[in-house]
Amino acid sequence: MIRESLELCDNILLVGPARLPTRYGPFRIYAFQCPFTGEDHVALVKGQIARREDVLVRLHSECVTGDVFGSERCDCGAQLDAALTKLGKAPRGALLYLAQEGRGIGIANKVAAYHLQDHGLDTVDANRVLGFPADLRTYKCAACVLRVLGVKSIRLMTNNPAKIEQLESYGVRVSSRIPLQVPATAANIRYLRTKKSRLAHLLETPVVNGPRARRGSGRR
Secondary structure (H helix, E strand, O other): OEEEEEHHHOOEEEEEEEEEEEOOEEEEEEEEEEOOOOEEEEEEEEOOOOOOOOEEEEEEEOOHHHHHOOOOOOOHHHHHHHHHHHHHHOOOEEEEEEOOHHHHOOHHHHHHHHHHHHOOOOHHHHHHHOOOOOOOOOOHHHHHHHHHOOOOOEEEEOOOHHHHHHHHHOOOOEEEEEOOOOOOOOOOHHHHHHHHHHOOOOOOOOOOOOHHHHHOOOOO
């Protein structure tokens, strides 16, 4: 078991690994704690990633409404499922599950933002009314974990260019971006269009079609 402070990345604490069999395939699970934020995060690792180039990676911010309850207000749950499916088919890779609920504002403020959205504001303006920036997340701790795990370069599953910019600013080499766009629903089409138009996410223009629209996860 690894349980040690690592001065290289502000004394980040890494605990694990332990085996984690899942419906997507077998992973190793680590917990990691960032003393400069007080947050506890999780890493799922498949195969041997130390000293490897072009490792498939997803940074996924916690979304209890989408990931746990299946909310279709956002695309988070669907993105998590898609990322784990891709990792399950890959020879190696990692998913870092980051405790940054509601793009970093926390669950209570996220619910307050939902209330404002129910009354006409979009996800960006709702955050600002509550006194927050559009996106409060940081990926410094994630960059540290990738370094500690020995990854040399990554293929990042994301639609968000800010993730790439932050990781590279912390010394992570991103060799390529893997798009992770999932089908829109009637419940999240406005949210997805806001991410494209106001948060500069690299999305094809979201449209609603097919069975999911008739039933009709935020990522961010």
